[in-house]
Amino acid sequence: MKHVMLLDIAFEQGGRHNVITPVLLRDERETILVDCGYPHFYPHFRSAVERHGLQLDAITKIVVTHHDMDHIGALAALKRAHPQIEVIAYEEEEPYIRGEKKSLRLVQAESTYDGLPDESKPWAEQFIRYLRSVEPAPVDRTVAAGETLPWCGGIEIVHTPGHMPGHISLYLPASQTMIAGDAVVIEEGKLNIANPQFTLDMDEAVRSVRRLLEYDIERLICYHGGEFHGDVRSALLQLVETYTA
Template sequence: MNQIHFLAISFMYNGSAQVITPVLLQDEHELILVDCGYPDFLPLLQEAAHKQQLTLDDLTKVIVTHHDMDHIGSLAALKRTYPHLEIIAYESEAPYIAGQKTSLRLEQAQATLDHLASGEKQHAEEFIRFLRSIEPCAVDRTVTNHERLPLCGGIEIIHTPGHMPGHISLYLIASKTLIAGDAVVIENGRLEIANPSYTLDMQEAIRSVRRLLDYDIEQLICYHGGSFQGDVKKALRELLQAYDPTQEVLNG
């Protein structure tokens, strides 16, 4: 029994309606959450799990794709509420999640502060205060590129840098499902690179999309956009060619 449960969570952020899609992976022995939303999202996660006839009391692990605020915001609260949880992240992400290194998103925001107009600066300062408020959480287990976890039919770790240097996506071997994190997003039914202004290295992000073509993907799940409807390989190739029309995409 290997099941994938979508936890589509709707909320308001900065005056606009948004949706994120954390995922629960389930087998006979494990209930694994992939990413966990903004701070104070624990009740929303619990409610979304309940709608799937599941309870977070049964959670065994949390896999973090990267240390952005909407992916780790409720991680410390989860660990506090369910102390038996094993927190898993990519090896280079662990110090940021644990608060041992300054968030790269915070460094990015601070670096742009002096170049902003006064009105924009106030918003940026509020964002910086918010980033500083994210509660750190120790990582229990680190993983590496192409490592295979013997969970839920097999989970391969795919290092997909660009959005952040330590970003990972997950390939579920049994169901040929890719959990993309923020490696790609769905906008108006199309695959896109996650918000370019938040992508720390666009060329790396494009190379990461190209890497995904090495996998036989029947289902693609994006944190922003949910489940992609359509031919995944074709959509990935179209995305790559939109960024570099001169290069032929051979994979897939």
């Protein structure tokens, strides 16, 4: 049985080809989805899961790395269609996912709008509308930094803030796999900080890359870019040097 399955989901957005890589984790009892795409991505997930010979009904849990719209957009729809799914999130992220606090990405977009050149404002207005359209979803369980979930040989919660304050990555020591979320991305075969222009705290983001270096990682999976092919430790060190030089 494969314990770690990559759900590469290709789609068109703004006339550009994009791919996101949620992850499916399985053991004898649990099927766990990590992150769940943009709003209206329910059909994409059904197709991606079926490619692995499974059905969405098999999913028992969803772990959310943070509340950006491309990570929680389909969460409410998945939970509504499959109420048996337990939604798990970092404790700091819960009120944003539930809609009790305004999305930090929306706060950022609204606060920078007035300073944009006029030609950029139509795109920003569309982005703000899109952020406001994300449907809140329930959170059934919160987790803390350093906590280990008892599935798939253990899943350690690694707090990797920067991109957002409550961002987490997941480490599976049994397979030395790090699911990075947006702590790092792969661009043209190299690791980078995810969207530096939108990262809420770059110093924290670099510290989070340093935190990843504390783990013995054989397999690094990024939400944007998929699985990294190369020497993970050397690539992480090079990324830290790039942003601290």
